[in-house]
Amino acid sequence: MSAIPIEVLAGTSLWRNAWHRLLRNRLAVLGMILVGAMVVACAAGPGIIYRATGYTYDFIPKDSGLVKSFPPSLTHPMGTDIAGRDLLARVLLGGRISLMVGIIATFVSLIIGITYGATAGYLGGKIDEAMMRAVDVLYSIPYMMIVIVLLSLFGSRSPLNQLFLLFLALGAVSWLTMSRIVRGQVISLKNQEFVLAARATGVSRRKIIFRHLMPNVLGPVIVYATLTIPNVMLQEAFLSFLGLGVQAPLASWGSLAAEGIRNIAVFPWQLIFPGVTMAVTLFSLNFLGDGLRDALDPQTRKM
Amino acid sequence: MLKFVIRRLLSTFPMVLLVVTLTWGLIRLAPGNFYTGERVIAPAIEKNLRAKYGFDKPWYVQYAKLMSNIVRGDFGTSLKYEGQSVNEILRRTLPVSMTIGLLAYILALSIGIAAGTLAAVRQNSRVDYASMTLAMLGISLPNFVLGPLLVLLFSLVMYWFPPARWDGFPSRSVVLPVITLSAIYTAYVARLTRSGMLEVLRADYIRTARAKGLDEKTIVRRHAMRGGLLPVISFSGPALAFLVTGTVVVERIFALPGMGNYFINANLNRDEPLIIGIVAFTSIAILLFNLLVDIAYAFVDPRIRY
Numbered sequence: 255m256s257a258i259p260i261e262v263l264a265g266t267s268l269w270r271n272a273w274h275r276l277l278r279n280r281l282a283v284l285g286m287i288l289v290g291a292m293v294v295a296c297a298a299g300p301g302i303i304y305r306a307t308g309y310t311y312d313f314i315p316k317d318s319g320l321v322k323s324f325p326p327s328l329t330h331p332m333g334t335d336i337a338g339r340d341l342l343a344r345v346l347l348g349g350r351i352s353l354m355v356g357i358i359a360t361f362v363s364l365i366i367g368i369t370y371g372a373t374a375g376y377l378g379g380k381i382d383e384a385m386m387r388a389v390d391v392l393y394s395i396p397y398m399m400i401v402i403v404l405l406s407l408f409g410s411r412s413p414l415n416q417l418f419l420l421f422l423a424l425g426a427v428s429w430l431t432m433s434r435i436v437r438g439q440v441i442s443l444k445n446q447e448f449v450l451a452a453r454a455t456g457v458s459r460r461k462i463i464f465r466h467l468m469p470n471v472l473g474p475v476i477v478y479a480t481l482t483i484p485n486v487m488l489q490e491a492f493l494s495f496l497g498l499g500v501q502a503p504l505a506s507w508g509s510l511a512a513e514g515i516r517n518i519a520v521f522p523w524q525l526i527f528p529g530v531t532m533a534v535t536l537f538s539l540n541f542l543g544d545g546l547r548d549a550l551d552p553q554t555r556k557m
Numbered sequence: 558m559l560k561f562v563i564r565r566l567l568s569t570f571p572m573v574l575l576v577v578t579l580t581w582g583l584i585r586l587a588p589g590n591f592y593t594g595e596r597v598i599a600p601a602i603e604k605n606l607r608a609k610y611g612f613d614k615p616w617y618v619q620y621a622k623l624m625s626n627i628v629r630g631d632f633g634t635s636l637k638y639e640g641q642s643v644n645e646i647l648r649r650t651l652p653v654s655m656t657i658g659l660l661a662y663i664l665a666l667s668i669g670i671a672a673g674t675l676a677a678v679r680q681n682s683r684v685d686y687a688s689m690t691l692a693m694l695g696i697s698l699p700n701f702v703l704g705p706l707l708v709l710l711f712s713l714v715m716y717w718f719p720p721a722r723w724d725g726f727p728s729r730s731v732v733l734p735v736i737t738l739s740a741i742y743t744a745y746v747a748r749l750t751r752s753g754m755l756e757v758l759r760a761d762y763i764r765t766a767r768a769k770g771l772d773e774k775t776i777v778r779r780h781a782m783r784g785g786l787l788p789v790i791s792f793s794g795p796a797l798a799f800l801v802t803g804t805v806v807v808e809r810i811f812a813l814p815g816m817g818n819y820f821i822n823a824n825l826n827r828d829e830p831l832i833i834g835i836v837a838f839t840s841i842a843i844l845l846f847n848l849l850v851d852i853a854y855a856f857v858d859p860r861i862r863y
Contacts, residue, residue: 369697393795394847395576396839398802399820403580403832406824407587488699492806496821507697515705515810519713529702536697544693 267333272473275549282545288538292531296349303343310343332527336517341510345528348505352532354376355506356487360479362425363486367432372463374433375440386437389430397427398489405498416501420493424486435478439471470532473550480543484536491532508533558855562848569844576840577627577833578620581587584829585616610636613858623833632834637826643834646819651838653815654804656726660735662800665742670789672743673750677758678777688747700803704737706812721812730811738807742796749792754785787858792852798843 276282304310326333332341374385401423409416443449444467452466491508493499500506500540507528514525598606607613611622626633632643662808671694676685711733712720724730757763766776805817812818816835823831 379759391572391575394572394798394840394844395579396798396801396836396843398798399836399839400576400583402805402824403583406821407584407827422591434863450559484697492701492802495806495811497697504816508701511699511702515701518709520704522809523673525702525709529699529706533698533702536699537693540693540697 264365267304268321270517272546272549276545279545279548281541282549284536285541285545288534289542292349292535292538293353296346299346300350302344303340303346307340310340314339325521333521333523335513335524336428336521341524341527344505345507345531348500348507348510348528349531349535351417351500351506352487352490352508353535355417355424355490355500358421359424359486359490360482362421363429363432363482364479365474366426368427368436368468368471370429371433371436372440372467372471375437376444376459376467378441378444382437384494385436392430398492401427401493402496402498403418405493409498416499420490420499424489428482428486428489432475432478434511435474436471438523439468439474442449443467443470454475475541477547477550484539484543487532487536487539507535558852562852565848565851569841569848572844573837573840574624574627574656577837580833580836581620581623581829584827584832587827589862590591621804627833627837628781632837633830635823635828635831637828637831643830646831647816647834647838650816650819652816653723653813654808654817657731657734657738657807657815658800658804660726660731661739661742661803662796664735664739665746666789668739669743669746670750670786673747674754674777674782674785676751676850677754678773680755685751692747694745695740696748698740700737700741701806701810703740704733704807707737708810708847721810723811727758734807734813737810738800739804741803742800742848745792745796746789749788750786753788755783757781757785760784764824783857787854790850790854790857794843794847797846 257333265292276286300310332345335341335344370385370389374382385463405416405419408419449462449466451527452462457466487507490499490506491511494506494508495512497509500509502509510528511525511532514521514523514528604613608667611619614622630644632647635641635643635646635826638646672688676688677687708720711717718733720733722730754777763776763781766780772779801817804815805821807813808815808818809821816839819831820835822828823835
């Protein structure tokens with residue numbers, strides 16, 4: 255009976271320790287601040303720009319003299335694109351979509367990966383072997399090529415459909431490593447006493463997996479998920495760069511950069527601003543992920 | 558060992574067929590057809606076209622034909638590039654992709670291993686921080702941003718290298734694509750080398766080597782490298798798959814006549830034989846390369862037996 259409060263106490267101190275270790279890592283803190291700032295800017299920015307200048311991400315000026323690409327100025331801090339649209343507003347909207355794709359696709363991969371890995375690890379034996387063989391097989395498939403086939407053939411004219419397809423495709427291909435990590439953790443955990451105790455008292459298998467094993471697997475999963483987000487964002491950008499991802503008038507950092515590349519010789523700011531914004535965000539996310547790994551996994555911590 | 562190799566080689570067949578089936582299924586499930594384009598085609602012509610390419614037969618007959626052709630190594634004729642067989646297109650485009658892929662690979666390994674080892678040996682020094690920050694930048698800067706920025710700087714401002722053309726291997730046209738392609742792998746290799754070396758440098762046998770009075774150079778090069786580079790070796794398998802996607806972007810940016818560029822066009826044109834041919838070829842290459850990596854692993858790490 256007294257076991258419960260002790261476990262809770264031990265749990266909080268573990269997370270609190272990790273939090274303190276994270277705060278001591280200056281680069282990770284910087285990454286956290288930058289990611290936070292980016293999220294706030296992407297969420298609030300377009301509204302503020304609209305109030306200040308009347309521009310939205312797809313507002314094309316009525317005056318035909320304004321329908322061209324202006325270099326950065328006070329009204330348009332990042333300049334405008336060839337249709338005269340405010341680039342800052344487009345970059346912020348692109349950020350919304352890029353971050354959303356990253357988070358949702360990572361979430362999809364989390365659900366598939368955790369369920370699959372935990373099941374394989376917990377059941378063990380022949381089933382585990384077969385399930386992990388399947389993962390090995392999927393690993394050696396050039397899956398990006400299949401995503402390209404999928405998006406270019408099923409891609410519809412509706413931008414929202416395309417976006418949904420993108421979430422699904424990217425989530426479905428990035429769960430493999432997650433399932434391996436979860437399986438490894440579960441195998442190392444499942445023979446420990448508290449699981450044995452649960453099994454002895456007749457707790458169902460499902461409940462053991464979801465209530466007893468899952469919370470303990472959380473550390474590595476959080477770390478890997480943080481590192482998956484920038485990866486997925488990069489893949490989304492890659493697909494949008496090829497013209498297969500987010501479609502106009504919507505924008506993502508990838509599609510904005512692709513547009514910028516076409517006009518690089520004349521309007522370099524069209525590439526530089528979305529490109530650098532994206533690079534800074536990915537940079538911050540990667541540093542945050544690295545810092546989390548060092549904080550949550552003291553064994554591999556830098557000395 | 559031999560048994561392992563033979564078993565893996567045999568398992569390559571069903572895997573390639575699986576990938577091909579998946580791709581073929583996707584193409585067939587997708588709405589439309591390769592001739593549904595901007596032009597409206599008369600029903601009689603459409604019927605002839607379907608008959609010419611065998612699309613009028615039931616799907617299982619077409620599937621069986623495709624499979625038997627692939628087993629014989631014949632991927633058919635391209636629908637878009639008329640009169641050219643897929644094998645011809647592969648033969649023409651592969652050298653381009655292989656050249657930049659291989660050069661990028663070599664560049665990534667040499668710079669990445671050097672930087673990673675240096676960072677590990679001088680852990681927490683300025684060299685360490687600088688190279689790891691650079692590596693993080695390499696991972697975070699998308700290659701389609703890096704490439705055009707290099708073009709802007711070195712082709713449009715400095716006139717050092719051509720922005721978009723292909724003159725074959727020993728020429729200036731190779732430099733920018735290879736640097737663009739290799740950046741992210743260099744970064745990964747450097748990070749993997751660093752963490753691998755750090756782990757090994759703490760191992761007991763390194764302490765033994767130090768106790769024997771060996772100089773640091775020999776310890777790092779002869780003793781630590783072998784174990785420290787294992788993560789890099791196991792990364793080279795997946796790296797090839799990433800390189801394939803990387804070449805798609807780089808070939809697009811620099812307008813190179815390589816396989817990746819053709820693959821994108823094939824998809825946009827719904828050129829079924831060409832799509833399937835490139836996918837099949839790439840999966841065979843990846844599977845064989847993974848096998849080579851596993852064999853190399855067994856040679857480097859004596860603990861591994863197959």
